[in-house]
Amino acid sequence: MTYPLNSSVKPYLITRRLHPENQETPIQFIKNDKIDHQLFYRRNHFSYPVLSYSNYWLPINGFVTTPRLFSMQDILRFPSKTIKVVLECSGNKRNLFEPKVFGEQWGKGAISQGYWKGVPLRTLLELSGIRKGAIEVVVEGYDFGKRTDLDGIYTYLRSLPIEKALHPDTIIAYEYNDQPIPFKHGHPFRLIVPQWYAMASVKWIKQISVIDSNFTGPFQSIDYVYYPNKDNNKNAFPVTTINVNSTIQSPLDLEVLNTGNHLIKGIAWTGRGVISKVKISTDNGESWANAKVDHQDKIGYGWVSWTYEWSVLEKGEYTIMAKATDSYNRTQPASPFWNRKGYGYNAIDIITVKVE
Amino acid sequence: MTYPLNSSVKPYLITRRLHPENQETPIQFIKNDKIDHQLFYRRNHFSYPVLSYSNYWLPINGFVTTPRLFSMQDILRFPSKTIKVVLECSGNKRNLFEPKVFGEQWGKGAISQGYWKGVPLRTLLELSGIRKGAIEVVVEGYDFGKRTDLDGIYTYLRSLPIEKALHPDTIIAYEYNDQPIPFKHGHPFRLIVPQWYAMASVKWIKQISVIDSNFTGPFQSIDYVYYPNKDNNKNAFPVTTINVNSTIQSPLDLEVLNTGNHLIKGIAWTGRGVISKVKISTDNGESWANAKVDHQDKIGYGWVSWTYEWSVLEKGEYTIMAKATDSYNRTQPASPFWNRKGYGYNAIDIITVKVE
Structure with missing residues (x-):
């Protein structure tokens, strides 16, 4: 056996x-x-x-x-x-x-x-x-x-x-x-x-x-109401349409990698129109490059997968970001829209990795 | 059907x-x-x-x-x-x-x-x-x-x-x-x-x-070495004995509760001797009371379960803490011992709940 x-x-x-x-x-x-x-x-x-x-x-x-x-x-x-x-x-x-x-x-x-x-x-x-x-x-x-x-x-x-x-x-x-x-x-x-x-x-x-x-x-x-303030209900408005958003699936947050080539991959989605682009930064937002976005249907109710080939030769810590934009030119913000009940988070997705 | x-x-x-x-x-x-x-x-x-x-x-x-x-x-x-x-x-x-x-x-x-x-x-x-x-x-x-x-x-x-x-x-x-x-x-x-x-x-x-x-x-x-410093290996020492520790199982962190009686429960364990007491605070560490610790065997290789009956009448946010002590008088510290590879975390366990 x-x-x-x-x-x-x-x-x-x-x-x-x-x-x-x-x-x-x-x-x-x-x-x-x-x-x-x-x-x-x-x-x-x-x-x-x-x-x-x-x-x-x-x-x-x-x-x-x-x-x-x-x-x-x-x-x-x-x-x-x-x-x-x-x-x-x-x-x-x-x-x-x-x-x-x-x-x-x-x-x-x-x-x-x-x-x-x-x-x-x-x-x-x-x-x-x-x-x-x-x-x-x-x-x-x-x-x-x-x-x-x-x-x-x-x-x-x-x-x-x-x-x-x-x-x-x-x-x-x-x-x-x-x-x-x-x-x-x-x-x-x-x-x-x-x-x-x-x-x-x-x-x-x-x-x-x-x-x-x-x-x-x-x-x-x-x-299912956005309450922008911690202590009162001023300026509240209902949760409806999905915000433009993306999630990095790989690497994992705080993962340890070796030097060489790595495929950064993830998904992006929106509640208005279709995803028009996904930008990736591997230097904490200093510079951005286009991810390769998979084919999507015209209707845009699903998510799209995307990939980015990253070649990293220097050891160190890297902050990787993904930022999606949709066909209505909505884009993920640098900071989330904080609200008391915690709905609709869609800030730029961020992970950190260590290359050794 | x-x-x-x-x-x-x-x-x-x-x-x-x-x-x-x-x-x-x-x-x-x-x-x-x-x-x-x-x-x-x-x-x-x-x-x-x-x-x-x-x-x-x-x-x-x-x-x-x-x-x-x-x-x-x-x-x-x-x-x-x-x-x-x-x-x-x-x-x-x-x-x-x-x-x-x-x-x-x-x-x-x-x-x-x-x-x-x-x-x-x-x-x-x-x-x-x-x-x-x-x-x-x-x-x-x-x-x-x-x-x-x-x-x-x-x-x-x-x-x-x-x-x-x-x-x-x-x-x-x-x-x-x-x-x-x-x-x-x-x-x-x-x-x-x-x-x-x-x-x-x-x-x-x-x-x-x-x-x-x-x-x-x-x-x-x-x-499996504690490295106390981020950038060098000074004062490193090996990971061996389990630290005294506890985990709150209920309520969940950031849970919303109603007013009334709630059972706070969890486990505690140690790598030396046995658990001698578990203290609970429901006011962010201002005051502490003894949890009821279940019977444990003399050898102490297992964890013990503990409970604490909490009666809460006033709405608001509460920070709940658990702190275990063992028979060698080792106790959970308020701050963890930070080390570069992240071993042996045993700071006082903390959750926050909202009573409404």
Whole structure:
């Protein structure tokens, strides 16, 4: 008998909390553009809901001419589309903020992507007849529980502006990477809102309501709001579109390398347009060069991979930076926009390595 | 059909590097005093070795009267002992050092414990006849590879002073938690050196050599040395005994809690004697109270669990600290002993929480 019997090496989710389950993707060790659901980050506000599958109906109600109840079969029969989408938790990279902010201490892995298949929310809304004067669409999940800051029980629900709800790529998804959506990621139906932070992509959809007002629920009026000040709520504004961003996957931060050639690699993504360039600095921002950005589709809902060939002959410490820019000329700032709840971190990505 | 179908929630190893495999234990989420091997941290210098099990012999040679070759059966027949031991990587908590140090960025989970069964190394050494003048015992593993700082191929091997090698609790282990040692943790034989940092507990033992000099290999003369200065090697000294230490497991750092009663809990351990007390502060070190320390065995090779009941009525931010003291009156310092390679971090453990 010869060893090793079981020396296969693989990465795992990184546990931030177990109840509710919040675990992040080991993003530095991901090589695919399609993340297996087992390594897809898990972000929950509450414990997992209990659903009755045999008796599942999706109601569309509220400010519509014809409230409807769709069966699972109905939804699967409508014309579908499949889109490659980045889902990024708005708290991604929260642990990089200085001063530190409270809440789940996500590193760089509260982000994943893959292929979601579903029916446009628009299809269901049009069949229900949106009444004139409709302003928002509220999507409610089956998950519920307590909050630390309020008494009572709350369901996870959020609204979209009517225009975003009617965007043809805002879908009610039922497949992820050619399989039914895994339970932990929203089975049987999950709203997928490309280009918005993933708090909008409500899991385990229970009900969809059209309203003629602006929705205020705690997951919209308290959480997922940028509060620029530590001690008051002045100048607060909601979290919506994903910021332009990038993450260096290799080398690792504080890694020790030898002299020679090294491939610096990573990903870049944005919530507006497409990534137009990624610049790399290996001298702490003194000089910048273009990374080689992989081919991307025109739609830009996914991330792009990029590489940069670095030849380093001199021993010493090096600070490596990545800075992405999108087609709307949004670019990663040198300093993050600090906000009290720690959303939307997108400062230039920085690592330090030692060459010996 | 009712959901959830698969909503069991469990923690995983935290990946620090895949090649070689370095993954840490999710220590905040460990409830047992006996860590399952799947969640036991993995720390490797090289890729996993390939061993021939059917042809395994353990040589004891060098400065002995009768060099010996022990078969696996020989070793399993000797009187054995089982000891509960903490293994702690000397780089545990490295990512807390400021200024940052290079190398694997271990958090608080490069530590595990469980029950190791084996034969005292002393038994094998005595059968081989240690010659007068023997100074150290070199234990070599089957793992080998390249280093970033030196040319050539190196095997992982380290020495123990003869007294430590002859200590009756320094064992050649072959079982972990009543099962054969899993391959990744050193099967078939692993040296277990209680009270020393785990670089001494050589995995996949290939050979044991008694020498009449002081051993110098790179894993002893370059690595696993405390270098107090950033730019020179002055006042360097070797890493050996585990420092007195503690880790808060709950609450989590930067967690948001509600007012009321909370159980602060964690573990404490030491490489000398036993833990004599654990003090907790919930006011940033202004005042301290005794935690309730669980029963521990007299030998003190394991960690002890401790708890502290905290009643908090006032909203605000709280800095919680844990400080362990051992029976040699060693206590955790307020500031860590910074050293260039980042070993032996044992400053008072600190977390911050927000009560709302």
